Amino acid sequence: MTSTTTFEKxxxxxxxRSAVALSINGQRHELELDNRTTLLDTLREHLKLTGSKKGxxxxxxxxxxxxxxxxxxxxxxxxxxxxxxxxxxxxEGVGDVEHMDPMQQAFVDNDAFQCGYCTPGQICxxxxxxDEIRAGIPSHVTQELNxxxxxxxxxxxxxxxxNLCRCGAYANILKAINQVANDQTARERS
Amino acid sequence: xxxxxYERIDxxxxxxxxxxxxxxxxxxxxxxxxxxxxxxxxxMPAHLIDINGTGLDDIVATxxxxxxxxxxxxxxxxxxxxxxxxDYPVLSRALFAGASSQLRNKASTGGNLLQRTRCPYFYDxxxxxxxxxxxxxxAALDEGADTRQLGVIGTSDHCIATHPSDMAVALRVLDxxxxxxxxxxxxxxxxxxxxxxxxxxTPNVENALEPGEIITGVVLPAPVGGRQQYYKVRDxxxxxxxxxxxxxxxxxxxxxxxALGGVAPKPWRRDExxxxxxxxxxxxxxxxxxxxxxTDENAYKLxxxxxxxxxxxxxx
Ligand SMILES: Cc1cc2nc3c(=O)[nH]c(=O)nc-3n(C[C@H](O)[C@H](O)[C@H](O)COP(=O)(O)OP(=O)(O)OC[C@H]3O[C@@H](n4cnc5c(N)ncnc54)[C@H](O)[C@@H]3O)c2cc1C
Ligand code: SF4
Ligand code: FES
Ligand code: FES
Numbered sequence: 001m002t003s004t005t006t007f008e009k010x011x012x013x014x015x016x017r018s019a020v021a022l023s024i025n026g027q028r029h030e031l032e033l034d035n036r037t038t039l040l041d042t043l044r045e046h047l048k049l050t051g052s053k054k055g056x057x058x059x060x061x062x063x064x065x066x067x068x069x070x071x072x073x074x075x076x077x078x079x080x081x082x083x084x085x086x087x088x089x090x091x092e093g094v095g096d097v098e099h100m101d102p103m104q105q106a107f108v109d110n111d112a113f114q115c116g117y118c119t120p121g122q123i124c125x126x127x128x129x130x131d132e133i134r135a136g137i138p139s140h141v142t143q144e145l146n147x148x149x150x151x152x153x154x155x156x157x158x159x160x161x162x163n164l165c166r167c168g169a170y171a172n173i174l175k176a177i178n179q180v181a182n183d184q185t186a187r188e189r190s
Numbered sequence: 191x192x193x194x195x196y197e198r199i200d201x202x203x204x205x206x207x208x209x210x211x212x213x214x215x216x217x218x219x220x221x222x223x224x225x226x227x228x229x230x231x232x233x234m235p236a237h238l239i240d241i242n243g244t245g246l247d248d249i250v251a252t253x254x255x256x257x258x259x260x261x262x263x264x265x266x267x268x269x270x271x272x273x274x275x276x277d278y279p280v281l282s283r284a285l286f287a288g289a290s291s292q293l294r295n296k297a298s299t300g301g302n303l304l305q306r307t308r309c310p311y312f313y314d315x316x317x318x319x320x321x322x323x324x325x326x327x328x329a330a331l332d333e334g335a336d337t338r339q340l341g342v343i344g345t346s347d348h349c350i351a352t353h354p355s356d357m358a359v360a361l362r363v364l365d366x367x368x369x370x371x372x373x374x375x376x377x378x379x380x381x382x383x384x385x386x387x388x389x390x391x392t393p394n395v396e397n398a399l400e401p402g403e404i405i406t407g408v409v410l411p412a413p414v415g416g417r418q419q420y421y422k423v424r425d426x427x428x429x430x431x432x433x434x435x436x437x438x439x440x441x442x443x444x445x446x447x448x449a450l451g452g453v454a455p456k457p458w459r460r461d462e463x464x465x466x467x468x469x470x471x472x473x474x475x476x477x478x479x480x481x482x483x484x485t486d487e488n489a490y491k492l493x494x495x496x497x498x499x500x501x502x503x504x505x506x
Contacts, residue, residue: 010214010236015195035196038225051418058226059293062452071266071295077222078296080194125292137270140286140428145275160372161428162290 004162009076018081024049025093033080040064040075043090047109051091055164062163063129065121066090072128091120094127102183103127106176122163127178129159130184151181192234200243202261202406203375210373210402212237219262220296222289223305234324246284246300249273251350255412258369261405265357266291276409280418280437289420290429299406301357303368303385303416304397305453307351308431310336320348320350328393333456339433342484342491344454346353349393350485353456354431358382358421363437363449366490367409372375373402379409386456396455416441419502422451423494434494438502444468448499450478453491471500499505 009015022029022042029047039058043066044050052075055063059077064073067089095101101125106112113119115181132139133149141158142149149155157170165173209215214236219226233342250273256404257273257411263458268274269285289297311317311329330382341352350395381456384426385397399405415439424430446467449459465480476495484493 008194008214012191016193018196035194036191057229059222059384061290062290065292072292073296074222077225077293078222079196079218079221079238082198082218082221082242128291135270138282138286139274139291139486140283142286145279145282146272158428159291162292190370 014155015101020081020084022080022083023086023089024088029177031080035079035081037078037134038042038089039066039068039078039080039083042080043075049090049092053117053120055118055121060164061118061121061124063118063121065124065163067124067128072125080139080150089126094123101127103176106179110172110176110179112172112176113165113169118163118165118167118169122160122165124172125160126173126180129156129177130181132159151185153178159185191228191235192231192359193233194238196240198240198243201244202241202244202246202404203373205239205241205244206402206404207373207375208402209239209404215239217241217403219298219301220259220264220433221301222293223301224294229305231315232313236339241404252409254377256408257495259299259408261407261411262298265289265297265299265302265419268357269294273499275418276417277413278364278418281357281360281361281410281438283418283420284422284437285355286433287420287432287435288356299357299408303361303405303408305355306396307352308354309340321389321396322350324392324394337487339354339431339452340488341455342401342453342488343479343482344388344456345483345497346389346393348391348393348443349389349455350456351389351393352452353386353396354452355457356420356422356451358386359435359437359449359451359457361408361410362459363439363447364414365411367404369407369409370403371406372400372404377453378441382457383459389455393455413437414441416446421498421502423498433488434498436489436495436498436502438499440467440503447498448474448478453479453495467503471496471503474499 019032043052053063055061057076059074064075068086095104103126124136138145139158141154216235218238249259249261252258269282273448275282314318320328334412340350362382363425368385371377419438422432422435432452437449441448447464451459463474466473
């Protein structure tokens, strides 16, 4: 074994920053960041993509939910430098005022927010909830592990439990998700 | 958070050698526990080694009919795997009882095993904690401390914290083994009982990993079948750590196995308790929790564990 290097060297500013190229909403961004920068802070503070919100910064509230390679994750608990070559999608990539995603429209239709702070995270999670049910990924409340999963209020509530809402808009969030689920099912049938 | 250098190493044995070479190194997988602890300055690595490119992310059949789960397989991918759902349902159930969907998508098999305790005084850096700072004392043992969530058995006069993983409780009842590679490139396999260490007078040492040693995977033996259940009791219906959890396998020959979460510094199981399964929950717990040293505040866990097992045994 070679000799042990010192702690100090690794806390030196020459080594505590890295270059990283991130692909966000289909656009490439070349950045040079302090290694400590979370993906959430990169989005909000460096790229001015402020749709993703910081509630707890500890993985507890879901306000920072984004997609990495199609899966929902908490962007506050991952480092930007770990995501070279990953495809990141934020609420800005889900849709905008001119081109609203059906889930965004459903949140408006059902009055599924009050202050709106948790809403971007709720919408990202809501879309993933329906995708995950359709992909057959079980949840804590799924009765039968093997086989298709029925969309139900109980399934939606359990799968949305990683997104907190201080305003308590939960009842209308559930309605919004059910609206999209029903529309999708109707479209599949027709 | 303290500053640190960062590198990505795409080979497990090389990552182990590098971690040994650079003092103050830590591996990072999903980051969902490590970054939380780094923000609190409970963990302060000087160097992070990102192991997400090591390719340890598949689940493959073993020669003796079991499965080998790569250390980077996510908790979602593991719980949703067709073979796990069918042949090891207690593992799927335990995984989906933990954390949230967002966290499970990132949480890795190796990182889940190594997640650290949720003792409130471990998290509160203003309080003394032997696990954080050896020799500092244990705030949980002070008069009037909040010990409701803490351990009742396997604890010591230096630490009464529990291991918080749900997955590990299911792996323990399934007789899984942890597979590692060390900085010299040597591999070994440890049962979960060998892997996790009791606190004794060194609660800062939580497992058998040597400096630099990396978890490469978890090996499940051939399926045992039987009826498999996981019951997690917590303060709310979802998204909370266990107060008590029970993993139970009842096999067709009238035998079975039981492991507990939320009560001890490691998933808690004893052969002599398994042998009592035919005699009901009380008989099992007399053996399984013999020697328990609860506080006034967490003695409820003894009753709760027995009733939780009784509920599972009584299920149609
Ligand atoms: C809000 C919240 C709620 C949670 N609820 C639950 C719950 O109910 N039940 C539950 O069980 N868990 C729960 N968790 C914990 C979660 O399961 C863990 O954070 C996760 O499993 C850790 O995996 P990771 O890959 O993110 O680990 P990381 O954070 O990347 O690593 C954790 C530790 O393991 C080390 N490490 C990682 N991989 C390896 C390897 N291959 N070899 C050697 N060392 C390695 C790292 O150096 C680090 O010390 C919760 C977490 C949060 C934030
Ligand atoms: S119980 Fe253990 S983790 Fe908690 S304060 Fe005491 S030494 Fe620290
Ligand atoms: S800000 Fe990320 S989970 Fe709360
Ligand atoms: S709408 Fe205000 S926090 Fe959810």
